[in-house]
Amino acid sequence: xxxxxxxxxxxxxxxxxxxxxxxxxxxxxxxxxxxxxxxxxxxxxxxxxxxxxxxxxxxxxxxxxxxxxxxxxxxxxxxxxxxxxxxxxxxxxxxxxxxxxxxxxxxxxxxxxxxxxxxxxxxxxxxxxxxxxxxxxxxxxxxxxxxxxxxxxxxxxxxxxxxxxxxxxxxxxxxxxxxxxxxxxxxxxxxxxxxxxxxxxxxxxxxxxxxxxxxxxxxxxxxxxxxxxxxxxxxxxxxxxxxxxxxxxxxxxxxxxxxxxxxxxxxxxxxxxxxxxxxxxxxxxxxxxxxxxxxxxxxxxxxxxxxxxxxxxxxxxxxxxxxxxxxxxxxxxxxxxxxxxxxxxxxxxxxxxxxxxxxxxxxxxxxxxxxxxxxxxxxxxxxxxxxxxxxxxxxxxxxxxxxxxxxxxxxxxxxxxxxxxxxxxxxxxxxxxxxxxxxxxxxxxxxxxxxxxxxxxxxxxxxxxxxxxxxxxxxxxxxxxxxxxxxxxxxxxxxxxxxxxxxxxxxxxxxxxxxxxxxxxxxxxxxxxxxxxxxxxxxxxxxxxxxxxxxxxxxxxxxxxxxxxxxxxxxxxxxxxxxxxxxxxxxxxxxxxxxxxxxxxxxxxxxxxxxxxxxxxxxxxxxxxxxxxxxxxxxxxxxxxxxxxxxxxxxxxxxxxxxxxxxxxxxxxxxxxxxxxxxxxxxxxxxxxxxxxxxxxxxxxxxxxxxxxxxxxxxxxxxxxxxxxxxxxxxxxxxxxxxxxxxxxxxxxxxxxxxxxxxxxxxxxxxxxxxxxxxxxxxxxxxxxxxxxxxxxxxxxxxxxxxxxxxxxxxxxxxxxxxxxxxxxxxxxxxxxxxxxxxxxxxxxxxxxxxxxxxxxxxxxxxxxxxxxxxxxxxxxxxxxxxxxxxxxxxxxxxxxxxxxx
RNA sequence: GGGCGGUUAGCUCAGUUGGUUAGAGCGUUGCGUUGACAUCGCAAAGGUCGUAGGUUCGAGUCCUAUACCGCCCACCA
Numbered sequence: 015x016x017x018x019x020x021x022x023x024x025x026x027x028x029x030x031x032x033x034x035x036x037x038x039x040x041x042x043x044x045x046x047x048x049x050x051x052x053x054x055x056x057x058x059x060x061x062x063x064x065x066x067x068x069x070x071x072x073x074x075x076x077x078x079x080x081x082x083x084x085x086x087x088x089x090x091x092x093x094x095x096x097x098x099x100x101x102x103x104x105x106x107x108x109x110x111x112x113x114x115x116x117x118x119x120x121x122x123x124x125x126x127x128x129x130x131x132x133x134x135x136x137x138x139x140x141x142x143x144x145x146x147x148x149x150x151x152x153x154x155x156x157x158x159x160x161x162x163x164x165x166x167x168x169x170x171x172x173x174x175x176x177x178x179x180x181x182x183x184x185x186x187x188x189x190x191x192x193x194x195x196x197x198x199x200x201x202x203x204x205x206x207x208x209x210x211x212x213x214x215x216x217x218x219x220x221x222x223x224x225x226x227x228x229x230x231x232x233x234x235x236x237x238x239x240x241x242x243x244x245x246x247x248x249x250x251x252x253x254x255x256x257x258x259x260x261x262x263x264x265x266x267x268x269x270x271x272x273x274x275x276x277x278x279x280x281x282x283x284x285x286x287x288x289x290x291x292x293x294x295x296x297x298x299x300x301x302x303x304x305x306x307x308x309x310x311x312x313x314x315x316x317x318x319x320x321x322x323x324x325x326x327x328x329x330x331x332x333x334x335x336x337x338x339x340x341x342x343x344x345x346x347x348x349x350x351x352x353x354x355x356x357x358x359x360x361x362x363x364x365x366x367x368x369x370x371x372x373x374x375x376x377x378x379x380x381x382x383x384x385x386x387x388x389x390x391x392x393x394x395x396x397x398x399x400x401x402x403x404x405x406x407x408x409x410x411x412x413x414x415x416x417x418x419x420x421x422x423x424x425x426x427x428x429x430x431x432x433x434x435x436x437x438x439x440x441x442x443x444x445x446x447x448x449x450x451x452x453x454x455x456x457x458x459x460x461x462x463x464x465x466x467x468x469x470x471x472x473x474x475x476x477x478x479x480x481x482x483x484x485x486x487x488x489x490x491x492x493x494x495x496x497x498x499x500x501x502x503x504x505x506x507x508x509x510x511x512x513x514x515x516x517x518x519x520x521x522x523x524x525x526x527x528x529x530x531x532x533x534x535x536x537x538x539x540x541x542x543x544x545x546x547x548x549x550x551x552x553x554x555x556x557x558x559x560x561x562x563x564x565x566x567x568x569x570x571x572x573x574x575x576x577x578x579x580x581x582x583x584x585x586x587x588x589x590x591x592x593x594x595x596x597x598x599x600x601x602x603x604x605x606x607x608x609x610x611x612x613x614x615x616x617x618x619x620x621x622x623x624x625x626x627x628x629x630x631x632x633x634x635x636x637x638x639x640x641x642x643x644x645x646x647x648x649x650x651x652x653x654x655x656x657x658x659x660x661x662x663x664x665x666x667x668x669x670x671x672x673x674x675x676x677x678x679x680x681x682x683x684x685x686x687x688x689x690x691x692x693x694x695x696x697x698x699x700x701x702x703x704x705x706x707x708x709x710x711x712x713x714x715x716x717x718x719x720x721x722x723x724x725x726x727x728x729x730x731x732x733x734x735x736x737x738x739x740x741x742x743x744x745x746x747x748x749x750x751x752x753x754x755x756x757x758x759x760x761x762x763x764x765x766x767x768x769x770x771x772x773x774x775x776x777x778x779x780x781x782x783x784x785x786x787x788x789x790x791x792x793x794x795x796x797x798x799x800x801x802x803x804x805x806x807x808x809x810x811x812x813x814x815x816x817x818x819x820x821x822x823x824x825x826x827x828x829x830x831x832x833x834x835x836x837x838x839x840x841x842x843x844x845x846x847x848x849x850x851x852x853x854x855x856x857x858x859x860x861x862x863x864x865x866x867x868x869x870x871x872x873x874x875x876x877x878x879x880x881x882x883x884x885x886x887x888x889x890x891x892x893x894x895x896x897x898x899x900x901x902x903x904x905x906x907x908x909x910x911x912x913x914x915x916x
Numbered sequence: 917g918g919g920c921g922g923u924u925a926g927c928u929c930a931g932u933u934g935g936u937u938a939g940a941g942c943g944u945u946g947c948g949u950u951g952a953c954a955u956c957g958c959a960a961a962g963g964u965c966g967u968a969g970g971u972u973c974g975a976g977u978c979c980u981a982u983a984c985c986g987c988c989c990a991c992c993a
Contacts, residue, residue, distance in 0.1 A: 021955075213991070220993080238993060251993095288992050295993095302993080362991065407920065414919065414989070506988090541928065543986080563955095575929060575941080580921075581987090583928060590955080591941050597955045605952030650932070658930065658940070666940095673952080771959090777947095778959045784948060813958095869937070876936070880973040889935055889974095 022600040024564035028711045040742045041158045045096040047491030059095035060499040062480045067106035069113050072151035074538040077556040080155045081569040083503045088707040092746040100483045102165035107431040107472040108368050114140050137430050156710045165483040167475040175482035176432045176475050177449050184447045188384045195304040196423050198376040199366045200322035204427035205380050210367045218361035222354035225250050228266040237289030242339040245328040246317035249295040254280035270352045272329050279310050298377050322374050381425035388518035389416040395527045403532045404651050405579040415510050424471045431469030477515035480528035499529045506534040534579050541585035566709035567593035574657035596712050602669050603716040606694045613687050615727040624685035630693050632763035633672040641749035660704050678810045692729045700732040700747045717741040762800045772837045773812035780849050789818030793825045793841040828913035839902035856914050863907040873897040
């Protein structure tokens with residue numbers, strides 16, 4: 015036992031335990047449909063992991079969700095649920111393709127040079143090589159996933175699910191293809207969805223220029239932030255009631271430089287207050303202009319190619335980039351006297367979430383999901399409580415998004431992903447949508463079939479994740495038993511991207527909400543609340559932190575210290591503090607195990623029995639309260655607060671007080687020592703069980719030793735549990751009332767603590783070192799019996815000489831030359847010869863008296879106010895008792911003051 | 917433009933059925949190392965809980981307004 019190292023060696027332990035857990039099959043659900051003794055009556059608890067990108071490297075965001083989900087899984091596993099955590103990863107279309115393309119460029123080749131097939135082959139190769147890294151890193155965090163159920167979004171099974179989903183939506187008329195205004199990423203040469211566009215505030219200009227009226231010197235002043243789009247203009251719009259321009263409506267204006275003739279139209283959309291009050295209309299390159307163009311039946315002039323280079327419609331500017339075209343066009347207009355002014359202006363630039371390049375709104379033929387019906391169902395599921403979002407405030411955000419949702423552009427012009435299951439017949443031009451690759455055209459029998467070139471948005475397959483990973487569309491035993499899943503735990507930043515889409519898809523395809531609870535955690539920022547980024551250099555690498563401080567310390571740090579949905583500022587210092595906590599747990603355990611060695615447990619029955627001491631009762635009562643609180647907090651997903659309370663109890667109550675007292679009780683030997691040892695074991699056992707979901711490694715390691723030591727000595731674990739073969743599968747401790755325990759014990763022990771603290775305090779003030787045993791006189795009044803029983807405890811904790819600790823009901827006279835104090839009505843006297851300065855004493859006592867007297871008058875005021883009538887009786891009674899104690903204290907302090915003379 | 921969050925000790929943050937002297941970690945100060953732990957112990961200093969109203973016997977906690985910081989959605993050229 016005592017061979018436990020002084021400092022916990024997390025490196026070796028973490029590796030060994032993880033391997034052991036996995037080998038022993040502890041990560042598998044208790045009741046498993048794939049196992050012969052499957053018992054469907056055991057309630058499942060299931061989490062689908064938010065699949066990290068195969069390209070991913072572990073960052074704190076992963077550490078956050080892995081820790082949180084592992085906590086939930088471990089807790090429910092201990093509660094007896096059949097806990098399943100399904101791991102996996104996401105093919106991450108754009109991200110992965112970019113990575114592989116980068117690699118190809120380094121090799122001196124390119125995706126285009128290789129061709130589609132070869133590129134896909136290389137990407138798979140890349141995935142096999144690097145795709146496992148993130149999973150290994152997730153293991154290091156202690157994730158208790160069922161790795162045999164690991165999935166990848168491009169696996170055959172999941173790909174089948176994607177096809178099934180696509181075909182079903184298509185057949186229902188919820189998927190359509192057509193030209194629409196979409197967000198075009200010119201660098202990647204693909205469409206992206208609205209969500210993949212981020213807007214950034216950037217300085218720029220508002221350019222004012224003249225739209226000359228045909229055959230006239232008059233002009234309409236127009237303002238734009240993107241002059242190059244003039245090349246695609248097909249109208250100028252004004253507000254129908256705008257006096258300035260009304261006369262021009264219906265006339266024709268000349269597009270600068272190009273000389274194209276376009277109409278002046280009237281539309282309510284135009285804001286008379288903004289800019290010049292006249293708006294140039296580029297229906298093919300602006301979403302609002304697109305709508306206006308449709309209303310007025312305007313020409314849609316596309317002036318950019320796939321790479322956002324000006325095309326043949328740009329006349330002399332053909333071949334230029336957007337930026338060059340803008341500069342040149344403006345210069346030419348200036349030369350032609352068509353410009354008015356450039357005004358500095360704050361732009362809202364749409365940029366790609368991936369590459370950061372400027373997104374170009376563009377008309378393009380793409381595949382869309384008609385989202386309204388799906389969104390309606392998804393709204394209902396939350397509105398009617400089928401799905402609960404935690405913290406609740408995000409429900410409103412969710413509603414707001416779904417109520418204003420636009421059709422979802424699901425096609426991407428990429429090569430890495432699920433190819434759209436649509437074929438076009440070269441002969442009869444039939445469009446074939448099929449679950450299985452067709453070999454011939456079902457209408458004309460032609461073999462001239464070509465599959466649609468596009469792949470699906472990555473989030474399309476992610477949306478199926480909770481059920482596709484369980485085997486859908488097959489009605490597998492896994493799907494039947496584990497679906498719907500329990501909690502979807504993820505960051506609030508992907509509420510729309512992922513969570514909402516899973517809800518829509520889940521309801522559509524399975525008829526059920528894919529989970530009953532959405533728990534959203536916050537984002538991790540640096541210690542100053544800044545977003546971590548490589549360029550800022552403020553990134554904390556979880557792998558490095560785990561190397562230096564241990565996985566448990568990192569986990570505890572991300573799990574404790576912030577409220578659900580709130581961002582968390584993390585610093586290495588915080589992790590260090592939690593490493594210290596882990597070390598505290600380790601050493602307390604080490605001490606307790608060492609203690610067991612020193613006690614003789616197999617004494618012949620001598621009739622020697624012991625009852626619980628006050629300290630025993632107290633620690634037990636506090637532990638029970640903790641168990642109840644943790645249970646309550648877990649039920650409302652307040653994991654951080656629960657962790658904090660366990661930490662507090664362990665360190666400030668169990669280690670600081672009970673373990674210290676236990677040392678002395680054990681020194682008494684015999685039955686007292688045995689009972690104390692058992693209490694130590696049982697409380698430690700309870701704490702380790704509570705801590706296990708937070709800090710799985712150190713608790714498992716310590717608990718293993720504890721269990722062995724307890725079993726050989728016949729010591730019980732905490733009530734309602736057994737010593738199982740591993741903590742990870744041990745049962746969760748339930749709070750249980752214990753025979754002979756009463757609430758009063760807590761208060762009685764509190765008095766002991768107050769007295770001990772007061773003595774320590776006085777000693778510290780008088781610079782009496784702990785090594786020096788001193789005398790004390792205590793006049794305890796009616797608390798004498800309680801304190802008399804605690805004589806040794808008080809003496810030992812306050813470093814008093816037990817021979818010179820005098821306890822009495824009251825003193826005949828107040829001792830002279832002693833430092834004195836009154837604590838909760840109990841008088842304390844420390845005869846500190848030579849250290850007593852009468853005037854200083856008087857000052858100190860007077861200050862104390864003033865303080866308490868202030869409390870007395872405050873409480874007197876309170877109790878004579880309406881409070882006494884209106885507040886609940888128990889609350890009032892509590893205050894009455896406090897007042898009584900304060901009054902008693904005041905009287906005694908006064909007496910002490912008087913005895914000092916004047 | 918709409919919505920959400922934050923504002924509590926020097927710093928980073930807890931504080932969820934409103935109960936009457938507001939907590940932690942880190943930092944600071946003093947004392948302390950003969951066996952659980954210096955990754956430690958014992959103490960101390962430090963807060964009118966952003967501001968102003970309101971509800972209530974009672975508000976950090978509920979309501980209203982407001983300031984500042986941050987975020988999300990929308991995308992008026």
